[in-house]
Amino acid sequence: MTRPGSTPSTTLAAALALVLGACCSSPAQADAITPSTATAYYKLTTDSSLAAPASNIDGPQVVAAVTPAGAVVPPTNADGSQGSPLTVLSSSHGFDPSQLVVALKDATASDGSPEQLLGLVFFGQGLQAGGELDFALSIDSALASNPPQLVSSTPGITISAIPDPTSTPTDTGGGSTDGETNVPEPVAFLFWAGAAGVIGLRARNRAGRRRAAPQPTT
Template sequence: MTRPGFTPSALLTACLMIGAWSPAAKAAPITSTAYYTLTADSALAAPSADIDGPQVVALVSPAGGVVPPTSADGTQGSPLTILSDSRGFDPDQLVVALKDSTNDAGTPEQLLGLVFFGRGLEAGGLLHFALSIDGALADNPPKLTSSTPGVTIAAVPAPGTDPGTDPGTGTGGEPAPNVPEPIGFLLWSAAAGAIALRGRARVRAAAAR
C-alpha cells in the first residue's frame, strides 16, 4: 500500500521485485495493531546523502512480532502508520525498513529501522504510530528497544482508550492516511541501498533548484 499520489522510482520498483519478502502464495497472517511513541533527547538531523542504513534502529521483542500487512493480491505494505498528532518531521519522507535475521548466538532477531528524510526530527518532535503486529501478541504487544542513543520508543494505549495518556495535544490521535513508502517491504540490505540512492537524489534535486 502506498500513499495516494506516490509513484516509486524505477530503481525502487526493481528493488521491490527483487527484495520482497513473502511469496504471493503464502497465506496472509492474522495481525493486530499496537501503538507506540518515539521521542529523542535532542534533534535528529536530516540524514546526509551518503547514508547507507537506517537512522534509528530498534530491536523487536519477541522476534517476528512486527508483521507487514498483506493485501488481497499477496503484496506486503508498510507495517507502520503515522498518527495525526505526530509532529516535528516531514511525514511524507519517513522511510521504514525491517530486518529478520539471527544474532551472533544464532538466536532469531527482528530489527525495525527508520530514516527521517526532509528536515530530520526536530527537538521536541514526536512520532506517534500504529504498528501491524502478530495477532497472537494483541494482549502483549512487542517491545521496541532503541539502539540509537537518545531515542526512546514506548508502547502506549490505543487512541481513544485512555484520553489521559494521549501523547498528543488532544486531537484524538486518529490515524492519518499517511503510510510510509514501501521501502519497508525490502530486505535490510536492499533497503540500505535504496536509502543511499534516495539521499543522493535529494541532494541533486536541491542543487538543481
C-alpha cells in the same frame, strides 16, 4: 508535480520493485506463512534533533530491536504485496510524515537466535528536538494482549508503548478523541536487504537537486 525536497515516486517505486523482487516471497508464499495481525501503539521521542540524512547514508537513522523477534508483521495488501507495518498517528509532530521511510529486518543474531530490527529514516526536515512519532504497528495477533517491546539502539531515541489512542474513552462530557491517522506513502516501506540502496538513492537524488538549484546572485 513533485514537491520540493522529495524524490519522484516513480524513481523510488522502480528501485523498490527491484528490491522486493530480489528478496521477497511470492504473494502465494506470503499468504501461506503470514499470521493474522493485530495493532499495537507506540511513542518515539528524541531529546536532540536528528538531521535529515546525508547523501552517503547507507542504512536507517533509527534502529530498534523488536522483542520477541518476528512480532512485527507487515499487512498483506489486496494485490498480495506486503504493506508498511507502521501507520503515523495525527498526534505526531516535529518531522514530515510523507518523508518517513520504514525498514524491517528479520535475521539471525551472532549466537544463532532469531532477531528482528525496525529501522526509520526521517528525510525532509529530519526529526526536530522534542519531536514525537506516535504510531500504530502491525503485530502478530497472538501478542495482542502483550505487545512487543521496541528497544532503540540509537542514542537519544526512546520508544515506549502507549494505550490505543483511537479507542473511544468513557464519556465524561468532554467530547470524543480524534483517531485520524496518516499512512506513509506505499514506497516508504522497505525490506532491510535492499534498504541501503534505496535510501542511498533517495538521499543522492535530494543532494543532486540542491546542487542543480539556481544560486542567488549578489
